[in-house]
Amino acid sequence: MHSSYTRGVYLMCIVLRMSISHTLLGLLEAGPRHGYDLKRAFDSHFGQDRALHYGQVYSTMSRLLKNGLVEVDAVEPGGGPERKRYAITDAGVTDVAAWLARPEKPEPYLQSLLYTKVVLALLTHRDADALLDVQRAEHLRLMRELTVRKTGGDLADQLICDHALFHLEADLRWLELTAARLDRLASEIRP
């Protein structure tokens, strides 16, 4: 009981770590922001049940600075790291675009990541439909493989494949639903 809970939280953290840097980069694309503003923007869009620690923002920003994807736009008088204003570099913009266009490997608990990508695509005026289509194609590719494996396999194979297929299908259903609601989502995100 306890261990499975820990595992779930752990998984979620991995997912978050994988996407936080791209998410923050994407948020910067709308304009230069202070670290504190970044945290607030992240929390309001994605942080409903898992607000970002300020330390996470700080460490992510220093890694992005090191990789040349952001730069410090201005430092407010008074010093201290929290007063820095970050701006995205051209390399940063390219990195966000590539990330958004790249389909995620279909796997469980993908929703939060896909949701993040859709919102960022909308915030950055990119084609969210295209993002969904690419992701669906990726899902279907995997589903086809599973279907082939299932058709040729024994009962155990079939059951395992079916489990995966149902999860993938759920993801895709959710994607379809999201795609159908893109217009409303866009108006909520960009009033």
Added chain:
Amino acid sequence: MSAGLAGRDRADTRPGGAHGPQGPRGGGSTSWRRDLGIGARFALASGRSGRVRTVLTAVGVGLGVAVLLLAASVPAMLTARTDRSDARQIVWNDGPTPGQDAFRFTGADTTYRGQDIGGYWVQPEAGADTTAPPPPGTDRWPAPGELFVSPALDRLLDSDDGALLAERLSGERVGSIGQEGLVGSGELYFYAGTDDLPADSPRSVAWGVSTRGEAIGPTLTLLILIVCVVLLMPVAVFIGTAVRFGGERRDRRLAALRLVGADTAMTRRVAAGEALTGAVLGLLFGVALFFLGRQFLGGITFRGESGYPSDIVPSPALALVIALAVPVSAVVVTLLALRGVVIEPLGVVREAAGRPRRLGWRLVPGVLGLLLLAPLAVTYQAADDLTLVQAAVGVVALLVGVTVVLPWLVERVVARLHRGPVSWQLAVRRLQLSSGPAARAVSGITVAVAGATALSMLLSGVEDEQTFDTGQDPSRAQYEVVAYGLDTAASRRLVSDVGGQPGVDATLGSVNAWGVETDAGMFDFQIADCAALREVVETDSCEPGDVFLTETGRPGGGPEHPDPGQELHFTGEQGSWTVPADARVVPPRLDPSGVESSGVFATPEALDQGTLPDVITRVLVRVDPGEPDAVERIRNVAWGYGFDTAIWNMQSQRTSEEFQRIERGLLVGATGIMLIIGLSMVVSTVEQLRERKRLLSVLVAFGTRRRTLGVSVLWQSAVPVVLGLALASLVGTVLGGLLLAMVDVPVGSWFVFWPMAMAGAGVIAMVTFASLPPLWRLMRADGLRTE
């Protein structure tokens, strides 16, 4: 139908359901009233399709009710006509004394361009001082030279069309005859005042006789009875069908009611309420239609017969029966129809499938009908009440037998139908699955055809008997003018007047005295010139002054002619005449009126007509067929030669025209009924097609040809109709044979059913063609777009 409404009803149902879960009886009068109300609301306010269904039912029932009401008015109509006709008959007792209150009269019926005109010459004994009652419909006696005419005759005389008639009825028109003196509004009738009537004319003191209780012949009674049964049975069947219009959609609506908690008994009551609403609306519509039809029928004249709208009054008892029977039978038919149907919350299950129909009880009505009619075929003679009831029940039973055997027949025959093209397969399989609705729709047509066939046979048989060779030869003469009591000069004048009319090609005048008693026996005499005599005796030579004697060899009696040179003394008269010694005995010749005469044939030079008692002047006339008014001019001429002149029309065959008209009317009536039933078939076919919209679209996607589906619809209506017509022709012919046997008339033709069967085939064609446009529309791919 709103969820709120249904929900409330469900709540209401519970207590009722607790008391009696078993059926309608358990619900009590409150739930009956409530559920009927819901049904009424469904009928009136459940969207367009529901209203269309209600309107169709109302129109169908209304048509039927209107016909029934008209039929129920026939007794009153006949009574009113007979009463008024009786009221203007003249009481003719043998010898009222000529006095203040007496009047002389003579019938003055005439004909004008095929229309009969009735009338009297009248002459009060006391002239203007008379105390005799004036003719019905008038307020005083017409003075000599004055005319009272019916409104229709007045109009005719005023029109250009009546110009020739105006020459005949040349008196001064001083007033019109009111409704109480006329049988119908279109009747042509007149009273002409005169002071010329001979003293030995019939004389009377009063108007009006009673013919009540006078029996019509048994044949005619039977005819009238069968006409009523035959024309009204399909109407009853049709009302039964109309109540079921759109039943399948109704069932689905009831299923929706079950879903929100209604029990079976409640759905039945709701269905009854819907049917009742349609029937009551139909009743109202029918009454309205009846009043319209009454005005219309009162105003038209059909073959000289007409009525008054006020005569067309349904008998109160029959009207009450109609007003009660129509709604009650609507409910009964609906409940019976629902008997084989289980309405579940999620749909409708028809129990009929799988249980084949039994023949046994279905034969009972037919056999009963035969058993009732067969003995009558041997013994029927008089139209006593019991016999008529037996005949009517027998006919109804036989026709009901047709309607109940038909569903069995259709089911049996259709079950045996197999191989065939796709269109045939689709239609046959559909009928195999449920042939009931098709058979029901057709049963109305079947009854109409069976009844009409029987009636036509009866008519054609009677007609054959009434058609006979007259022996008259129209190529020699078409008309015969007969005048009584003219002297020699007047006779000559009549012949030359008639001969001088435009359009008259030839005339043959003669003066006849038949059965003249003499001391030597009773002989016929004819005086005519040589041209005319050659038409009646075979002779090579004829000179003025000749006398011919003929005999026809008639059996019994004394000599047919006196001997040449014999002297004859006329009994009761002063005169005597000697047959010339050179009178020749010659063979007779058939005269143009088809008669071969024996007796004495003399030229005017040999015998003076003044010598003979009671002479009749005859003029045989040949007219130009292209001059139809020639006969009217001849009638005008004859009108001036006394009150008793008559004109006969000669034909080689005399057919009773009445029978032909009745037959034609019957065909028209039967076709009309079939058309109405055909329309109801169109409605149900289209409804059924609409239900199969999706399937039709799928078949089209498959590449099914339009023709295949169209032909399939044709088969689907044709198979039951053809079976129905075959059964109807058979039963109709049997019934017709029985009826003919009853009135002792040989069967004229066994193939009278053909015109009816053809009309039925026309109905199939109509149903198919009327169903095609909706079918084409439904075959578009829209049916596939259901998401």
Added chain:
Amino acid sequence: MNPPHAAPALLTATDVHKTYGSTPALDGAGFTIRAGEIVAVMGPSGSGKSTLLHCLSGIVPPDSGTIHYAGHDLGALSDAERSALRRTDFGFVFQFGQLVPELTCTENVALPLRLTGVPRKEAERRATEWLTRLEVQDVRHHRPGQISGGQGQRVAVARALVNDPRVLFADEPTGALDSLNGERVMQLLVAAAQETGTAVVLVTHESRVAAYSHREVVVRDGRARDMAGAA
């Protein structure tokens, strides 16, 4: 289940427009399928999936745009010629309500053959073969009302394939079935189509069903996107 890349295009739609009333159902859609290929047509409800299928199969003529099938321009064919084409070259499976309720299963399957003039006995013999192939020979004398939905869809698949069509149009063939029956129907359909080299246009909104295809086309707002290049 490998897509036959080498085969030439069998059925092609270019820039197809179709409007029902004032609602545009197709707005410049394009589509290509090769012989033996299975293509899933996906997209949300009302996106124009079924309309695309109706246009491709010649049931509905498009307002503009061209549809080529094996060298024929469908737009140049008369209604009767398109009907004939559907009888001989195409097969159809729909979601529901497609079997004639009065006919037995054998007669339903034999129907397309009889429409092309095959004698009844021969048509019913071949129909029985196909019913056996789809494992529903037991119900061949039953009527559609007497069998289950899964059996009914298999009968429908048998009917769609009985005339050896070159293209099978399947519009939500498993839409009214549960997962297990849907799986079975799809497996039988795909296996049969692959065996006979029949191309399948598979309209579905279920990805598990679409996973039986070689490739998918997404219809959105009346426009079709071929995902072969995007993947």
